[in-house]
Amino acid sequence: MNRYVTLLKREYWEHRGGFLWAPVWAVVALLAMSLIGMGVTSWHANRTFDGEIRIGVPLQKLLSEIPPHEMAKLGLGYEAGLGGFWLVMQIVLFFVLFFYLLGALYDDRRDRSILFWKSLPVSDTETVLSKVAVAAIGAPLLAWAATVVLHLLFLGMLGVFVFAHGLSPMELVWGPAEPLALAAKMLALVPVNALWALPAIGWLLLVSAFARSKPFLWAVALPVALAVAINTFELLEALRIPDTWFWQHVVGRILTSLVPLSWFANAFIERAEQADMNGPGPEMLVDWSVIGGVLASPELWIGVVAGTAMIAASIHFRRRRELAD
Amino acid sequence: MSSVIRARGLVKAYGKSRALDGVDFDVPAGRIVGLIGPNGAGKTTALKAILGLTDFEGELSVLGYDPRTQRTQLMNEVCFIADVAVLPRWIRVGEAIEYVEGVHPRFSRKTCEGFLAKTKLKPAMRVKELSKGMVAQLHLALVMAIDAKLLVLDEPTLGLDILYRKEFYQNLLNEYFDHEKTIVVTTHQVEEIEHILTDLLFIKDGRIALAASMDEVGERFTEAMVAPEKREQALALKPLYERQVFGRSVFLFDGPARDQLAALGELHKPSVADIFVATMKGAYA
Numbered sequence: 136m137n138r139y140v141t142l143l144k145r146e147y148w149e150h151r152g153g154f155l156w157a158p159v160w161a162v163v164a165l166l167a168m169s170l171i172g173m174g175v176t177s178w179h180a181n182r183t184f185d186g187e188i189r190i191g192v193p194l195q196k197l198l199s200e201i202p203p204h205e206m207a208k209l210g211l212g213y214e215a216g217l218g219g220f221w222l223v224m225q226i227v228l229f230f231v232l233f234f235y236l237l238g239a240l241y242d243d244r245r246d247r248s249i250l251f252w253k254s255l256p257v258s259d260t261e262t263v264l265s266k267v268a269v270a271a272i273g274a275p276l277l278a279w280a281a282t283v284v285l286h287l288l289f290l291g292m293l294g295v296f297v298f299a300h301g302l303s304p305m306e307l308v309w310g311p312a313e314p315l316a317l318a319a320k321m322l323a324l325v326p327v328n329a330l331w332a333l334p335a336i337g338w339l340l341l342v343s344a345f346a347r348s349k350p351f352l353w354a355v356a357l358p359v360a361l362a363v364a365i366n367t368f369e370l371l372e373a374l375r376i377p378d379t380w381f382w383q384h385v386v387g388r389i390l391t392s393l394v395p396l397s398w399f400a401n402a403f404i405e406r407a408e409q410a411d412m413n414g415p416g417p418e419m420l421v422d423w424s425v426i427g428g429v430l431a432s433p434e435l436w437i438g439v440v441a442g443t444a445m446i447a448a449s450i451h452f453r454r455r456r457e458l459a460d
Numbered sequence: 461m462s463s464v465i466r467a468r469g470l471v472k473a474y475g476k477s478r479a480l481d482g483v484d485f486d487v488p489a490g491r492i493v494g495l496i497g498p499n500g501a502g503k504t505t506a507l508k509a510i511l512g513l514t515d516f517e518g519e520l521s522v523l524g525y526d527p528r529t530q531r532t533q534l535m536n537e538v539c540f541i542a543d544v545a546v547l548p549r550w551i552r553v554g555e556a557i558e559y560v561e562g563v564h565p566r567f568s569r570k571t572c573e574g575f576l577a578k579t580k581l582k583p584a585m586r587v588k589e590l591s592k593g594m595v596a597q598l599h600l601a602l603v604m605a606i607d608a609k610l611l612v613l614d615e616p617t618l619g620l621d622i623l624y625r626k627e628f629y630q631n632l633l634n635e636y637f638d639h640e641k642t643i644v645v646t647t648h649q650v651e652e653i654e655h656i657l658t659d660l661l662f663i664k665d666g667r668i669a670l671a672a673s674m675d676e677v678g679e680r681f682t683e684a685m686v687a688p689e690k691r692e693q694a695l696a697l698k699p700l701y702e703r704q705v706f707g708r709s710v711f712l713f714d715g716p717a718r719d720q721l722a723a724l725g726e727l728h729k730p731s732v733a734d735i736f737v738a739t740m741k742g743a744y745a
Contacts, residue, residue, distance in 0.1 A: 141562025148555050149548070248548035251599075253513060256535035257563050457514065 142257065142265035143273060153231035154274050158281035161227045162288070165220055169289055173296045180300060213312035217286050221321060224285065225395030228278040232270050232393050236339035239266045240449060241350045244458050259453040263340065267446055270336050271329035279321055286314045324396075327426055331398040334438040337445025338389035344452035358386045388438055398429045464489050464610055464642045465510060469518040472505050472666075479505040480516065481666035489609075490639040491673075492656055494732070495646045497663035498740055503646045506663065507614050510644070511540055523609055536565060539603045540612035545619075547587045547595055554583030560602050572605035575635070593624035600628060604636045611636070613645040617652075625649070629656055654732040662739050669739050682713050683730040684721050694724050701738030712738045 147154055240263070243249040252262070290312050294304035342354040362381050391397055429435055465487040472480040479502045487493050497503045508514040512527030512534060520527060525534040547556065553576070560567050579597045587595055596617065603611065617625040633656050637643060647653055660677055662670035672680065686694045686709045695702075697720070699711035712730055713721060721727055 138563055141559055144562070145555075145559055148552070149550050243548065246549065247542075247546045250513075250540075250542040250546040251548065253511075254535065254540045254542070255560065255563050256532050256565075258532040455515070457508075 139261075139265070142261060143269060146265060146269040146273070150231075150235055153235055154269075154277050157227055157231050158224060158278050161224055162281050162285040165223060165285060166288055166292065169292060173292070177296070177300070209307070210311040210313060213290075213308075214317060217289070217312070217314065217317055220285055220289065221282050221317075222395070224278055224282045228274060229394050232274060233339065235274070236266070236270055236336060236393075237343055237350045237354055239270075240340060240344040240453055241342075241346060244456065247458060249458065260450050263344075263446060263450045263453055266340065267336055271332065272325065275325045275328060279318075279325060282321060283314070283318045286317065290314055324426070327398070327429065328395055330439055331429070331435055332393045333442025334388045334445070335390060335393040335442075337442035337449070339393075340449040341445045341452070344449040344456060347456075355390065358389055362386045384434070388441075392438065398435065399425065462488060463521075464491075464523060465644070466521045467506075467509075467518065468520075470506070470509060470516055470520060471518050472502075472509060472514065472516040478666050480509070480518075483518075483663070483666065483668055485661055485668055485671055487642060487644060487659070489642055491658045492637065492643045492645065493659040493661055494650070494653060494657040495644055495661045495663060496650055496732075496736060497646075497669075501663045502666040503663055504614060507540070507542075507612055507644070507646065511538065511612060537608055538610045538612065539606050539608040540614065541599050541603055541616045542614045543616065543618050545592075545595075547599055549586070549588040551587050552583065553581050553585050553587075553598060556587075556598065556602060557583070560606070564606055566607040567602075568605050568607070572601050575601035575604060575631070593620050596620055596624060596628060600631060604631065609641060611641065611643045613643065613647075615647055616645070617647065617649065625652060629653060632656075650733045650736055651731060657732070660732065660735075662736065664740055670735075677732070677735065678729060680714055681730050681735050682716070682718060682721055683728040683734065684711050684713065684724045685709075685726040685728070686711055686724045690724050697721070697724075701734075701741060 243252060290308055294308045297307050298304045338358075339354055342350050342357075346353045362385070365381050463486045465485070467483055467485050470480045470483040471478065481502075483502070483506060495503050495506065505514065505516075509516045509520060510522055510527060512531035515528065522534055523537050527534055551559075557569060557572055560572075561569050576598070579594065579601070581590070581594060581598055581601075587598070590598065600616075617628050620628070629652065632643070645653060645657075654674075657674055659673045660670060661668060684694065685705070688708065691709050694709065694711050697711075697713060697716050700714050701712040703710050708725075711724075712734060718727065
């Protein structure tokens, strides 16, 4: 057990900057921007005679006129707002993971430190799987923790701000917002994202284990060139498969399925088409039925199989490939 | 099992060139073997084969394991230092110790910290902040704290100054080596390690050019300083090599009896470097 913890720690030590400091700085930046937003609002409020926040009319007056059942929608507003923060955090995570995976089995071949790692009794399978575990679960968990902290700090700040303007934070902020329920949903999405991202994790590790130089170019240019060639020669049309199929299901999956909630895009568009004129509400952002639908889709599981195969190929190349210097 | 390493007919080809061209050798337990050869002779390839880092043809057994298929088990009992520049630059001294402790069942943190206490290394230091000599001290401390049966060193002191080089081999000999352990070392600085070696393996163009214990080497090779008038007589005994010193010829002989040679002139025990130069004649031609 201790042995596997050590392998995970090793990844963390090397990539502390991406796994720890990138989310921390994103939290700091988002909170700073929120603070600036609140500052600007306060400044505007202070320019009015009564010192109230006005959205055309004073906010206090507006709130008193809203019927209680409409107030309930405030909670959805918070879910959407906090969801937006979450999305920013996940995009940061995407960039961290993309470059982490691309370097995971390449950097140590370039700087020769692979000779040190291979001098220890750790099998190539263990090495590769430790990197998969970090990319699929470890780093997303750290990003999740940072997001929860961000949400709580933001709601705390907003409560103080509302209170400073003579409104009730319990009624306006801490009551309607449900950060803990959202935290649970975000946590539940970590394994869903991991399964969906497996083809991208597999592909990037494979390139990382295989490339003798320029892994980024290999990772991106190879599938894109292949897709362009397929489009140009209309290979798939002969099989009555639309041209976009390869882009969406191969290029798209191996490069962008690391993007958080990218599995959600399809479901979202489908829902939007069924929904009324107003479109889907923010509540479906983490609707359990959407998640269930993705888990039941063959797309996800075909991706898992393809990803697993590419991870197996990475292990093979990790064993065979020598230095990249 | 008498041999720690047993190789028969090792062949490794890179395209058309053969880095190893049918290599046979045995390394008995409790020896310090110098694997010595010119650049490109196949030393590193041979070590890589022993460590399971490269594929090859032929038969090779290291501590009873096949390095091609049992590398992970093998690494429990083998350590290697592959020149000084291979510790990851980002790692801290303390992290390196924690990692090796976590993955190696035969590592002793206490021993390692004991070695490090004699250096200026501190746990918070990063490898990239260390001088080459300090990196070598760290690597050696990590490796010497592992109770391994076989230690493989590939140019372990390359680029170090003489103080670090001396210290490196001194530590290795005094603190680490015993009859249970076997060391295989490659280096270009033959003269610095010849006094610690028990066996020599010369490799030339992918083949073993000489395999002998130091005792055998001492018996077989003799250097004779010959006056010009006896030069023809010396040449008749088929010397390996001839060089000129102060108008006299110095011949290196492999084999002939000492009393036969004594008639030619003054006899010396040749250095390993001299034997190496003689054996490698034409290696780059």
